[in-house]
Amino acid sequence: MNFRSNVSLAQYTTFKIGGPAKLFAEVSDMSELALGFERAAADHLPVYVFSGGSNTLFSDQGFQGLVIRILDGGFHLLENGRISAGAGQSLSKVAFDCCEAGLAGMERLFGIPGSVGGAVRGNAGAFGADVASLVMSVKVLNKRTGMMKEYKKDECDFGYRHSLFKDHPELVILSAEFLLKPGGDPSVLKSVAKETQAMREAKHPQDAFCAGSFFMNPVVTDEHLREEFRHDSGKEPKGDRLPAGWVIDQVGLRGKTIGNAKVSEQHPNYIVNTGGATAEEVLTLISIVKQRVRDELDIQLQEEVQLVGFGHEAAKKKREKPEEWPVWDK
Numbered sequence: 001m002n003f004r005s006n007v008s009l010a011q012y013t014t015f016k017i018g019g020p021a022k023l024f025a026e027v028s029d030m031s032e033l034a035l036g037f038e039r040a041a042a043d044h045l046p047v048y049v050f051s052g053g054s055n056t057l058f059s060d061q062g063f064q065g066l067v068i069r070i071l072d073g074g075f076h077l078l079e080n081g082r083i084s085a086g087a088g089q090s091l092s093k094v095a096f097d098c099c100e101a102g103l104a105g106m107e108r109l110f111g112i113p114g115s116v117g118g119a120v121r122g123n124a125g126a127f128g129a130d131v132a133s134l135v136m137s138v139k140v141l142n143k144r145t146g147m148m149k150e151y152k153k154d155e156c157d158f159g160y161r162h163s164l165f166k167d168h169p170e171l172v173i174l175s176a177e178f179l180l181k182p183g184g185d186p187s188v189l190k191s192v193a194k195e196t197q198a199m200r201e202a203k204h205p206q207d208a209f210c211a212g213s214f215f216m217n218p219v220v221t222d223e224h225l226r227e228e229f230r231h232d233s234g235k236e237p238k239g240d241r242l243p244a245g246w247v248i249d250q251v252g253l254r255g256k257t258i259g260n261a262k263v264s265e266q267h268p269n270y271i272v273n274t275g276g277a278t279a280e281e282v283l284t285l286i287s288i289v290k291q292r293v294r295d296e297l298d299i300q301l302q303e304e305v306q307l308v309g310f311g312h313e314a315a316k317k318k319r320e321k322p323e324e325w326p327v328w329d330k
């Protein structure tokens with residue numbers, strides 16, 4: 001297993017931002033992962049595990065520990081519509097392979113960047129579909145105890161962009177089993193997947209350096225605001241939440257720029273690196289967004305993107321007390 005020192009993390013994220021990892025390794029099975037944990041313990045280093053890097057913002061200082069990137073992990077067609085996929089598999093590839101095998105259920109997940117492990121942890125979803133509705137069980141390795149465990153779906157505490165694994169970063173997902181519907185026509189399923197990709201292209205910035213939706217859609221109970229959303233969009237709110245992008249647009253921050261970090265013009269819940277942005281610029285921009293949304297609409301936005309390596313205290317302060325930060329004009 002190859003441990004490398006001082007490896008730039010920016011190259012492994014869709015944001016293309018981030019300083020170096022003190023130590024870095026790529027693993028493709030459980031034994032390599034366990035070796036990584038052993039090495040970190042021996043060197044007294046903290047460990048951070050990720051995979052596709054499509055939901056992560058590393059700090060400009062990087063990570064003063066061991067960063068492990070999970071790759072591959074296998075893909076198996078089992079019986080009666082069940083499949084098993086390794087945590088490092090690309091979710092989109094798994095979705096497409098299922099279509100080709102005539103297994104229905106993942107078509108609308110096609111096009112979501114990142115890995116199976118990342119998608120299970122965050123219960124990734126799009127266009128009315130989500131990962132949780134297909135999961136049967138999840139295998140994890142506990143990096144503190146070294147124990148392996150299989151969680152059944154009803155133990156995973158899935159919710160909107162949430163799972164048990166999000167609350168327990170010591171649980172590293174190794175693989176997941178999914179139940180799909182067999183007997184589908186591969187060409188029909190593949191055309192739904194391609195149509196989904198086309199819808200994504202129309203809705204989201206595609207070639208931008210970003211990490212997808214920066215904030216989770218907030219719960220909004222203010223009926224006046226909900227009515228305004230209906231009027232503006234011609235759509236019913238999904239449950240008690242309103243789209244974070246719509247909320248950000250209401251406070252006039254579409255296009256707001258700090259250095260090379262920008263609130264996307266096309267989709268205001270995307271923070272885009274327009275070229276050479278620093279994590280500091282992104283953090284400053286999101287502080288402004290959160291503060292303005294809270295001041296003007298009394299809504300507290302919460303990050304969906306994982307902020308890594310900012311140092312607990314500094315990041316917490318910036319996130320919780322943005323009013324202590326200077327406010328720049330648009």
Ligand SMILES: Cc1cc2nc3c(=O)[nH]c(=O)nc-3n(C[C@H](O)[C@H](O)[C@H](O)COP(=O)(O)OP(=O)(O)OC[C@H]3O[C@@H](n4cnc5c(N)ncnc54)[C@H](O)[C@@H]3O)c2cc1C
Binds near residue numbers: 113174
């Ligand atoms: C252009 C774009 C569009 C997007 N569209 C969508 C969308 O439509 N719907 C949606 O839900 N998301 C979307 N995203 C966000 C992102 O693709 C998902 O959150 C994805 O599931 C993250 O997977 P990843 O492997 O890249 O995670 P990473 O960025 O590698 O990691 C994210 C978090 O998951 C943890 N993690 C990763 N692998 C594991 C593992 N094996 N075990 C335990 N924890 C792990 C990491 O520690 C980190 O905290 C989009 C992102 C981009 C860039």
